[in-house]
Amino acid sequence: MARNNGLDTPRETRRSLRPNFDPEAFGRLSERFARFLGTAGFLVYMTVFVLSWVLWNAFAPVDLRFDDYPFIFLTLILSLQASYAAPLILLAQNRQADRDRIQVSEDRARNERSIADTEYLTRELASLRNALGEVATRDFLRNELRDMLEEVLVELRGKSKPDAEK
Numbered sequence: 127m128a129r130n131n132g133l134d135t136p137r138e139t140r141r142s143l144r145p146n147f148d149p150e151a152f153g154r155l156s157e158r159f160a161r162f163l164g165t166a167g168f169l170v171y172m173t174v175f176v177l178s179w180v181l182w183n184a185f186a187p188v189d190l191r192f193d194d195y196p197f198i199f200l201t202l203i204l205s206l207q208a209s210y211a212a213p214l215i216l217l218a219q220n221r222q223a224d225r226d227r228i229q230v231s232e233d234r235a236r237n238e239r240s241i242a243d244t245e246y247l248t249r250e251l252a253s254l255r256n257a258l259g260e261v262a263t264r265d266f267l268r269n270e271l272r273d274m275l276e277e278v279l280v281e282l283r284g285k286s287k288p289d290a291e292k
Contacts (some may be wrong), residue, residue: 153221160218163211176200 131137162168179200183193193199262270 153217156214157218157221159211160215163215176204 179193180197183191183197183200184195
């Protein structure tokens with residue numbers, strides 16, 4: 127599929143003989159591979175593969191065997207598989223460690239925001255308590271009104287006594 131780029135689009139320059147690859151795609155592939163290597167399915171597949179290899183090369187007719195007893199070709203294949211598996215697993219672990227580090231950083235920031243919010247709410251609650259301490263309550267007002275009523279009644283009684291004497 128040829129791309130028809132106009133004159134306003136620069137061509138991609140290739141100054142290296144090395145192929146370009148997407149590190150993210152390669153990282154995702156390595157993670158999938160590492161996840162597969164850690165499953166029971168992989169162990170079953172490898173066990174079936176190795177047993178089939180050994181049984182075939184031990185009991186098949188001599189002219190159909192392709193790897194005799196010390197199974198050197200099998201050892202080579204398993205070594206090759208291990209030599210690729212180890213770096214891919216390490217790459218997957220590094221990517222997971224990077225994600226964990228970012229997650230810890232985000233968690234720390236979230237915790238700091240929660241602490242700041244909690245401190246703010248604590249200060250607000252304390253100021254409301256102080257403000258409520260200065261507000262007259264219903265019982266306080268009733269007592270004050272009752273005391274004032276009693277004072278008024280005492281004054282009225284005091285003024286009405288001299289009127290009764292006249």
